[in-house]
Amino acid sequence: MSEVEFVQKVQSNLVVKVEVIYTAKGSPTNEVRGTFYRTDAASQILLQNGKPTELPFIVSVHLTDQLQEKLLANPNFTVVQRRW
Numbered sequence: 001m002s003e004v005e006f007v008q009k010v011q012s013n014l015v016v017k018v019e020v021i022y023t024a025k026g027s028p029t030n031e032v033r034g035t036f037y038r039t040d041a042a043s044q045i046l047l048q049n050g051k052p053t054e055l056p057f058i059v060s061v062h063l064t065d066q067l068q069e070k071l072l073a074n075p076n077f078t079v080v081q082r083r084w
Helices: 003-011 065-072
Strands: 015-022 030-037 054-061 077-081
Touching (some): 003 015, 003 065, 015 065
Parallel strands (some): 015 077
């Protein structure tokens, strides 16, 4: 998944679970992983056995203040800090 695709999914409220791994200070990007809802061509969430289908993702992104605020609003948001 690209950074652009990730941001689009966040803005569309399709990200279900999200974990941000903060990397070394000075690094322009952070690793983000989690799951998002799978959608059809009309952007409708696909169901399997009556439940939304989730797909995993891993992406390296530049966390802007706006994106970070949106992620923090997700109840399934987790922060992982790597110790250097």
